Amino acid sequence: MKMKSFSRRKFIASASVGTAGALLSYKVPVYGISNKVPVSELALTGGKPVRTDDWLKWPVWDAEAEAPILSVLRSGNWYRARGTKVDEFEIAYAELIGARRALATASGTTALETALHVLGVDAGDEVIVSPYTFIATYNAVFNQKALPVFADTDQETFTINPHKIEEKITERTTAILPVHILGLPADMNRINAIAKKNGLVVIEDACQAWLAEYEGKKCGTLGDLGCFSFQNSKHIPSGEGGAVVGNDDELMDLCHSYHNCGRAYGKNKSEFRGYPFRGGNKRMMEYQAVILMSQMERAKRDADKRLENALYLNSKLKDIPGIIPYKLADGATRSAYHLYPFRYKKEHFDDLPREKFLKALSAEGIPCSGGYGPQYNDGLMEEALNSKGYKRLFSKQRLDTYREELKNLPDNEQLCREAVWFFQNMLLAERQDMDDIVSSIQKVYENRKQLL
Numbered sequence: 001m002k003m004k005s006f007s008r009r010k011f012i013a014s015a016s017v018g019t020a021g022a023l024l025s026y027k028v029p030v031y032g033i034s035n036k037v038p039v040s041e042l043a044l045t046g047g048k049p050v051r052t053d054d055w056l057k058w059p060v061w062d063a064e065a066e067a068p069i070l071s072v073l074r075s076g077n078w079y080r081a082r083g084t085k086v087d088e089f090e091i092a093y094a095e096l097i098g099a100r101r102a103l104a105t106a107s108g109t110t111a112l113e114t115a116l117h118v119l120g121v122d123a124g125d126e127v128i129v130s131p132y133t134f135i136a137t138y139n140a141v142f143n144q145k146a147l148p149v150f151a152d153t154d155q156e157t158f159t160i161n162p163h164k165i166e167e168k169i170t171e172r173t174t175a176i177l178p179v180h181i182l183g184l185p186a187d188m189n190r191i192n193a194i195a196k197k198n199g200l201v202v203i204e205d206a207c208q209a210w211l212a213e214y215e216g217k218k219c220g221t222l223g224d225l226g227c228f229s230f231q232n233s234k235h236i237p238s239g240e241g242g243a244v245v246g247n248d249d250e251l252m253d254l255c256h257s258y259h260n261c262g263r264a265y266g267k268n269k270s271e272f273r274g275y276p277f278r279g280g281n282k283r284m285m286e287y288q289a290v291i292l293m294s295q296m297e298r299a300k301r302d303a304d305k306r307l308e309n310a311l312y313l314n315s316k317l318k319d320i321p322g323i324i325p326y327k328l329a330d331g332a333t334r335s336a337y338h339l340y341p342f343r344y345k346k347e348h349f350d351d352l353p354r355e356k357f358l359k360a361l362s363a364e365g366i367p368c369s370g371g372y373g374p375q376y377n378d379g380l381m382e383e384a385l386n387s388k389g390y391k392r393l394f395s396k397q398r399l400d401t402y403r404e405e406l407k408n409l410p411d412n413e414q415l416c417r418e419a420v421w422f423f424q425n426m427l428l429a430e431r432q433d434m435d436d437i438v439s440s441i442q443k444v445y446e447n448r449k450q451l452l
């Protein structure tokens with residue numbers, strides 16, 4: 001283990017007896033029940049932090065990305081119809097994800113909008129979606145003038161609870177939009193079975209799940225269409241960008257048309273002239289494509305590294321009282337770890353509020369977040385429901401029951417109160433950096449009384 005500071009050595013040395021005991025059996029938390037001087041002063045209250053080293057800054061890029069960017073610039077062919085780079089990226093990305101086809105888009109949001117449109121999600125429809133997600137998932141449904149209907153979250157897996165889906169189906173429901181949130185695959189076998197039984201389509205929001213796997217198959221290839229994001233914070237970033245992937249040529253041709261102002265594409269080209277479809281400009285630029293192309297190999301290496309470090313964290317954190325690592329859904333075989341999540345049970349920390357825990361951990365040099373809140377309470381739902389369009393599209397009775405249903409997502413609310421996330425860049429560090437994370441949580445646990 002890397003020794004970084006006097007206080008860190010001191011912490012490890014003086015904590016060793018107590019910590020070893022506590023690690024073997026947390027039934028008697030050594031410092032939790034004694035009035036002895038704490039092993040080490042928490043950084044939040046003026047002690048030395050466990051860690052002062054920086055974490056990897058994101059995004060990272062390889063030198064080999066620079067020449068192709070300049071070459072695109074000098075060619076003057078900056079948009080896809082005048083170049084070949086976006087086409088090349090689509091082929092490479094489809095191969096990376098194990099899909100027959102990929103369509104590059106301007107963003108993950110536009111990828112979702114494209115998939116929803118092409119699969120027939122129309123004004124006045126309902127789409128069943130997980131409430132525990134980035135806001136773009138809700139927005140994409142609203143942008144189709146459809147209603148995002150939330151099925152409650154499974155707290156253990158952080159993903160949509162498949163047992164809560166069927167009760168949400170109405171005659172307006174056309175699609176299920178599971179989100180592989182944080183990189184954790186949703187329970188796709190159950191979701192696909194429900195969709196099939198009820199004649200619904202399935203669109204995967206895989207915008208945080210590059211190279212995540214379900215029964216050994218990549219996320220994004222498990223439903224009718226899958227959507228990805230390459231926004232700056234994502235694992236394969238190009239500032240902005242996205243993709244739709246799928247195995248059905250007819251659907252993928254329509255996706256291409258929709259993202260390119262409705263122009264006919266593929267098989268439709270022989271049949272139609274001009275603009276046979278509705279559409280918009282949701283195209284990726286050539287620059288974005290070359291930046292993405294330079295990352296295809298590193299993406300796989302990084303995914304392996306994150307997996308290795310996350311499994312190590314799981315093995316250590318599960319022994320700390322009140323820290324419950326995520327669980328993979330049935331059938332899920334690999335997370336992408338866009339975030340490393342666990343649940344913080346404050347009752348094991350003498351009711352130390354999560355916000356204090358997060359502050360204490362950050363002060364030790366471990367960046368962390370409480371993650372998503374119940375965003376449906378932020379105002380956007382009412383803003384939509386009170387709009388002219390939604391009042392036209394849905395009966396007052398439906399909008400009223402919908403409002404009531406928003407108040408009945410108890411598992412999601414609890415998860416929003418208890419989740420703790422670490423960021424993906426931290427998982428690209430080394431084993432001893434993971435030990436810093438573990439030591440810091442242990443330190444906060446052992447010294448929690450200082451914060452009460």
Ligand SMILES: *Cc1c(COP(=O)(O)O)cnc(C)c1O
Pocket residue numbers: 107108109110133134136137179181205207208228229230231240241242
């Ligand atoms: C990032 C993200 C999106 C949207 O992607 P953008 O590229 O930012 O439009 C959608 N869903 C989830 C879960 C995301 O994390």
